[in-house]
Amino acid sequence: MYIQDKTYLALISREEKDLSMRFYVPTDIYVEKDCVKNHAQNLLAIGKHAFIMTGKTSAKKNGSLNDVIAVLDAGHVPYQVFDQVEENPSTDTVGNAAQQAREFGADYIIGIGGGSAIDAAKAAALLLANPNVLADNLHKAPEKPLNHVPVVAVPTTCGTGSEATPVAIITNHKIHLKKSIPHRIFPALALVDGKYLASAKKTLIINTAVDALSHMVESILNIYSNAFNRMCPEYGLKLWGELKDVLLSDAPIDESLYEKLMLTSTIAGMSIAHTSTTVPHGMSYDLTLNQGTPHGPAVGYFLAGYVDVCEKKVPEDVKRILTLLGLKSTADFSEMLDKLIGKCKVSREMRDQFAAAMKVNRSKLDLVPGGMTPEEVDSIYEKSLTLE
Ligand code: NAP
Ligand code: ZN
DSSP, X not given: OOTTOHHHHHHSOHHHHHHOOOOOOOOEEEESTTXXXXXXXXXXXXXXXXXXXXXXXXXXXXSHHHHHHHHHHHTTOOEEEEOOOOSSOBHHHHHHHHHHHHHHTOSEEEEEESHHHHHHHHHHHHHHHOTTSOGGGTTSOOSSOOOOOOEEEEEOSSSOOGGGOSOOEEEEGGGTEEEEOSOOOOOSEEEEOGGGGGGSOHHHHHHHHHHHXXXXXXXXXXXXXXXXXXXXXXXXXXXXXXXXHHHHSSSOOOGGGHHHHHXXXXXXXXXXXXXXXXXXXXXXXXXXXXXXXXXHHXXXXXXXXXXXXXXXXXXXXXXXXXXXXXXXXXXXXXHHHHHHHOOEEEOHHHHHHHHHHHTTOHHHHTTSTTOOOHHHHHHHHHHHEEEO
């Protein structure tokens, strides 16, 4: 029985739950320099007609698109490129991509880019296999699990870990909603190469690394955390702790660290693949939707407030997180995040609106160890957002 099956979890006691552990990341993941070229055969074995999804420019600039195309050309696999995935991809974009992929006769999808391109590739893979599902209905729970065509993920940011999660976060502008779709789509293959970070500005690396940090912290401060799945965030937080001084310094990031940044992000993805994200992610979506805040900082603004609230509930877990990061206190944790991403300003009206929505967001609140009161939700918003 899968650990995230809530009906099952509701029926068993806490002790039994602790014994009910499963580790499940079915993606074939390679983390190494030149891994697209090195694992060309794995890529070619996935299908016969490839549909490639990327953002507008970065995959062309950082060499990832060329690397994939070189493998497909050498293997005589026909492909079509869709380079219109925007940040925080929309149902419209995903629907258009799936339509083009269908007309092309694609039997698999390769997502190259940050979380946006990979998530869009996952959602398009679902639509491609289910012609009756409309993109506008992607957020509706299906009556039974739906199939999807295989997805290959080539990440070029070091934050979302989407290459190792079953999650796709899609925005439906018609109903003003940014949320994960209720379908589990693990990529079949993930080719993770740190060299694609060479073209990334330090701000992008910091922003996405803060996302990876949040994934690991939220995975531990989570009711689904257990000894088995904790292996990932515990190891990843140690790596993140070793990277933090470089992230905090004004100096450019040495290329020798790119692989470690990517590895940490993939491990952080594996962490949330078992537990899902919790309150800081739930709070971030409104901020991104209403103010266009990039995903990493949008989550990071709420992270210290979440850790503060959880310190009262699960002090040993918070202590462990701080130790792994090489920090002494929650105040140090908060100061570190301030230095990395600064503060976020919103109007009082906006903040009250966000808080009201979060207080009824059971899908995230129910994951907090010991639960979360409306007052605790308010305290996180007060700590995290400054008023204009
Ligand atoms: P992103 O939205 O994919 O990309 C942000 C920007 O970075 C884009 O302008 C992109 O340019 C550029 N970029 C990407 N790689 C680059 C590189 N190597 N060098 C220079 N620029 C580069 O950012 P992200 O933070 O990786 O993804 C955020 C999305 O993922 C959000 O929608 C978030 O909700 C979602 N997410 C998903 C999961 C999951 O498990 N599936 C987890 C957390 C977050 P182009 O547009 O030109 O490519
Ligand atoms: Zn995230």
